[in-house]
Amino acid sequence: MDLFLDHARQLLEAAESASRRGEECSHMTILVGREAGIRMIADSDWPLESLTRHHGAEAGYRVSERQGALHVEGRKGLRSCLLQSTSPAQILRQLLGSR
Numbered sequence: 001m002d003l004f005l006d007h008a009r010q011l012l013e014a015a016e017s018a019s020r021r022g023e024e025c026s027h028m029t030i031l032v033g034r035e036a037g038i039r040m041i042a043d044s045d046w047p048l049e050s051l052t053r054h055h056g057a058e059a060g061y062r063v064s065e066r067q068g069a070l071h072v073e074g075r076k077g078l079r080s081c082l083l084q085s086t087s088p089a090q091i092l093r094q095l096l097g098s099r
Contacts, residue, residue: 005081007032008061008074012083015063015070019087025065031057048075068093 015025029051031039044051052060052075059076074081 004059004074004076004079007059008072008081008083011061011063012070012072012085015065015072016085019065019070025063025070027062027064030061030063031055032059032061034058048073 011030019025027043029041029044029048031041031052033039033056039055039057041051046054048060048062051057059074061075062071062073064071064073068087070085070087072081072083074083
């Protein structure tokens with residue numbers, strides 16, 4: 001796995017770990033600079049691509065939670081990824097609601 005996808009996976013795992021401890025996931029954007037500098041921005045409403053370009057970052061990741069699912073969106077140049085993790089409680093609600 002390359003570094004871009006590995007960073008996205010690590011961010012999702014960190015969000016899952018925090019969620020298991022009962023912590024609420026805040027919407028966070030992590031920008032990685034060309035010289036490995038990291039900038040974290042909370043609750044930005046800018047599109048990830050625009051925010052990454054504005055700050056001259058090499059890659060950007062947005063961590064969020066929507067309707068019980070954790071999301072990590074990643075952008076690096078022309079590449080993008082979206083990783084999602086649904087909590088066991090959300091899966092159970094979906095199964096019970098589908099009857």
